[in-house]
Amino acid sequence: MAGEAPELSAQERAGRPFPVSWDQFHRDCRALTWRLNEVGPFHAVIAITRGGLVPAAIVARELGVRVIDTVCIASYDHDKQGDLQVLKGISEQAMKLGGGTGKGLLIVDDLVDTGKTGKLVREMLPDAHFATVYAKPKGRPLVDTFITEVSQDTWIFFPWDTALSYHPPLRDGAA
Numbered sequence: 001m002a003g004e005a006p007e008l009s010a011q012e013r014a015g016r017p018f019p020v021s022w023d024q025f026h027r028d029c030r031a032l033t034w035r036l037n038e039v040g041p042f043h044a045v046i047a048i049t050r051g052g053l054v055p056a057a058i059v060a061r062e063l064g065v066r067v068i069d070t071v072c073i074a075s076y077d078h079d080k081q082g083d084l085q086v087l088k089g090i091s092e093q094a095m096k097l098g099g100g101t102g103k104g105l106l107i108v109d110d111l112v113d114t115g116k117t118g119k120l121v122r123e124m125l126p127d128a129h130f131a132t133v134y135a136k137p138k139g140r141p142l143v144d145t146f147i148t149e150v151s152q153d154t155w156i157f158f159p160w161d162t163a164l165s166y167h168p169p170l171r172d173g174a175a
């Protein structure tokens with residue numbers, strides 16, 4: 001409709017950019033593993049794709065876990081969240097390892113934001129341990145272990161979504 005304000009994406013609503021380098025991400029994943037090492041052992045890691053694949057690989061490597069499964073969920077189209085779609089569920093084999101409820105399984109994702117994705121996976125595996133590298137306040141209560149909390153109005157830029165590019169000097173109006 002004419003005169004109606006355009007809908008803002010999550011990233012536009014988020015005032016603060018929080019860029020994360022590969023190096024920083026690796027360090028944060030290792031810090032996460034230190035905490036998880038106190039909680040395990042785990043029979044398997046369940047990565048929430050796609051963002052959870054990267055921390056899941058690092059965490060599984062550090063914890064010595066070789067069974068990794070995925071739950072494939074799509075919700076954000078870049079920075080706009082739509083309805084959650086489960087494109088692939090947890091495998092029967094991983095379900096068995098978790099006794100049907102997720103006991104002894106470790107769910108890994110890169111972050112929780114609104115918590116919608118995490119809530120859905122928790123419902124599939126109520127007894128699993130849920131770990132993320134970053135957490136925003138709305139999603140935080142869903143997570144058992146995380147490393148860094150950022151404000152709800154922060155947008156995290158992951159290294160696999162970004163590239164090095166020219167940045168104008170502050171004098172020329174750069175933010």
Ligand SMILES: O=P(O)(O)OC[C@H]1O[C@H](OP(=O)(O)OP(=O)(O)O)[C@H](O)[C@@H]1O
Binds near residue numbers: 052073109110117139
């Ligand atoms: O707490 P929420 O508000 O549900 O948001 C968090 C989820 O959003 C992102 O995934 P996305 O759906 O963008 O898919 P991707 O992992 O394939 O990038 C992120 O990796 C989390 O899985």
Ligand SMILES: [Mg+2]
Binds near residue numbers: 048049050051052109
């Ligand atoms: Mg994701």
